[in-house]
Amino acid sequence: MRKLMLMTWVLCLVGMAQAQEKFTLNGYVRDASNGEELIGVTVYVKEMQNGVITNPYGFYSLTLPKGTYHVEFSFIGMEPLEKEVNLNSDVSMNIELKEIAMDLNEVVVTGEREDEQVVNIQMSKNEIDIAQVKKLPALFGEPDIIKTVQMMPGVISAGEGTSSFFVRGGSADQNLILIDEAPVYDPSHLFGLFSVFNADVIKDSELYKGGIPSRFGGRLSSILEVRTKDGNNKEFGGEAGIGLLASSLMLEGPIKKDESSFIFSARRSYVDLFLKAANQDNIVYFYDINAKANWRANNKNRFFLAVYTGRDNFKFGDDFGFDWGNKTATFRWNHLFNDKLFSNTSLIASRFDYGLGSTTDSDGFQWDSNITEYTFKQDQSYFFNPNLSLDFGYHLTYRQFSPGIIEPEEGSIFKKTELQKEYALDHALYAGLEHKVSDRLTFQYGARLSVFQSIGEQMVYDYADVRDNRNPERTDSTFYDSFENIKTYVNVEPRFAARYILNESTSLKASYNRMVQNTHLVSSGTVPLPFNTWAPSSLYLKPQKADQFAIGYFKNLDNNNYELSVEAYYKDIQNVTDFADNARVFFNQDLITEYRQGTSEAYGAEFMLQKKKGALTGFVSYTWSKATRLVPDVNLNREFYANHDRRNNLNVVATYEYSDKWTFGGSFTYGTGRPITLPAGSYEYGDGYLPDIITERNGFRLRDFHRMDFSATLTPRKNAGKKYETSWTFSLYNAYSRKNPFSVYTRVQMDDDDNIVGDGTQKEARLIYLFPILPSVTYNISF
């Protein structure tokens, strides 16, 4: 017996000795042409028949026994590179990959290995290919990634002309929209005609709909992560675009060659210039500015600072105007502690604000509202070995909610009035382990601990009945000092994912995630307006919680030419936040009495076929889905269809590189009509009013939505040999001019000049639709 124990002891020592013989190979993989880090590059060790992929910062790390290895770096659109590595000590090796020289002036497709969707454990994720977005038909010729997001399987839009999107039965505020890790609270320009994301500076973008990794939290339904370019650190360059509605300019280049770089981009619309030309004294414009500086101090330390600011401004004559905008800033430090431990420290600030104002004599006022947050994030990746890696970290966010303040103008009938500010602290601790159990089976398991604190300074009121929104009665009040804890919510969010490879082109995946949301934006309509107000969880408002189960089948066909995926999901939401019927949401001192929390159930199936290689690229996506809600005091406490419940959705997107001169794009979208509340009758009241009788929320549907768009991009041949390249993009929106429903409302029958017809007792229904056939052209220069 003692002998056996000794044997074990010796074996362990041998094992340890062997372990000490292991060394780590790590480094960054970059694009040789501009120094941008490449994400998702396959690093394959031939001798081990195993490998890893580079992380979101282009970093890889492999720990292997001492020896000589042949390591291959491969990436779509890039020449594969093989290196022989003699691993008798830790080796740091940075790699630069060159683009494959192509006859056609072909776009380099995004960063992933060819069978990425089959082998990667992540399911329910869509990459938004910015190069493709730029070639697709666009409204007024302005490429917009959100419009492509809205065409992904599992994503539903409210129609057209909005930047809102609804993921797997979740509402619009359940999407965490990030630009360089900073949240964007309202991604809309011009009430959603365009998004705040300027295509010129976007490097890549991903949408997570399920199986959400533990490093993300704070929203129930999706994470849209948008990363901007780092700027070319080899040579100066830029792009300029002149469109019908907006123009943009982007400049990038090295600050110190190979070490530091910058990128700057600005975009401004000029609708108001047309208005001025038409002699109307109105101002309507938006702008975006993105700037980023990037510094690689050495191989172990990398810094960047990214800022974004954008704003919409509307002013009507001298009387009335309003504006809104986002500001974000991200400072990040990537640090390599040792060969296996990669760390990422971020300081993030984000602010969204809106204002409304009038300068007329008697009712002049300025109303301002904002939400401001500061976040500290410490994220680590630890690479145990090629089969085991750990992500863990801590996030801390401080938020200030300022729902509204009215400042009267001189001589105004208004008095200065302020709605109480609210403050919150959000802590999150997470860990996630990715574990390659065998060649076929990989697990990812993790959890996120979310600790939310509603804190002072605040006066918190007791209500006789917090659901009485007609005559809210404050019975008592408690004052909380600055940072004094008012209410704490602790939630554990388990995350789990599994992938099983059936054969080299097929895999099965499954996932479960719980998500918790402590920042609520309830919009009374289907689409949030910039003037809706974010609110934190509080004594009365509980955290929203979602549990989602998803399974998927992933197959690549025809030598990875086609990617097919089929997924099904079930999502159950607790404490889904809504407003009571007839809620008064603007400037209500007792807004808390208008919130209602209920349950929501959503399920669906998604299908996606994608072609990423060749002259013809594109995708077909189809979604069948259902989403219902049950909320007290809404629809007489009966279940109703969510505003974004649209049973069938089909999207077809294609681009075709016809020659080195011409590229064509086309898209088709079809969706079941949005649910709508229509009357069951009407009655007379007061001074000729004919109000409707409403019996059921969302009991009807708008008619089906469908639309086809085309685009053509012309890159003249004379570009050859010049220092700059020009191109023209022609777009045709709504090619067959379908009158797609935006909304339906009722009124007393009127003629075209808005005069009441007859005795004013006949009611009628009016369909609002947005865009008829709309051609546009954009001119682009890149240098």
Next chain:
Amino acid sequence: MKQLYKYILTVCAVALVFSCEETITIDTSTTDSRVVIEGLVTNVASGSYVKLSRSRNFYDNGQTDRITDAQVTVNTSTGEQIVFIHNPSGGTDSIGYYFPNPNFAGTVGITYTLNVEVEGETFTAAEEMQPVTTIDSLTSKIDEDEFDDPEEPGRHFAVFFFAKEPQDRADYYLFKFYRNGELLLDWPTDIYIADDEALGETIDDVEIAGYFKEGDNAKVEMYSLTRNGFIFYSDLSTLLNNDGGMFSPPPANPRTNLSNGAMGYFQVSAVDALEITVEDN
């Protein structure tokens, strides 16, 4: 506050600047006809009535059905009962209207309880009469835009309203504007209401609806509302000006003080009125 709500509506309308419209036929569901009660008790003589009618299907037109055989009474918190009688004058335009017999004027601070019996069903509501602020004065001024480009020739005077808003209590108001005795609405679904949450004491130069020509009579009526009354009118305004639930909330029935599923409202108001003859100063 009315101005604020109006601005919000403007904002929503602006969101639709790119839009076009057309009339469509909708499949509406039908519901059993409901009793509609429009009740008003004021502090002025002949200022009280109750109108009873029924709701109808969405695409019906003409006058809605009137209820002429109901029992209508109002009880006061001082123990009096006022009986309302259907159309005592027998006028054809007063069918469905019930008037107090004998005539009476309400008093601020008293609670009035409406009781309506229709075919064995009883509907009730109670409201306390709130005090109303006095309108200090009305003035008229030429509106430059209307002068340059009048909607109706000669009607280029705007009328302004002055008052003091008491700061020591919560007030809710309903306004009605008249030109030569005819009710004025800038838009057929306008309802002019205000709460005093964001109002200061001095209410100066507030423009009323419509434009006037020299010699026109301009009249402003200001009704006090209870908080419930304000909420009813605010809900009604939201319903009447709804965009179908895209930006505005989904349409919903206004919250009422009436029991038993009746539509409408029983309003109790103190009224102050002032009129001027519009002249060029």
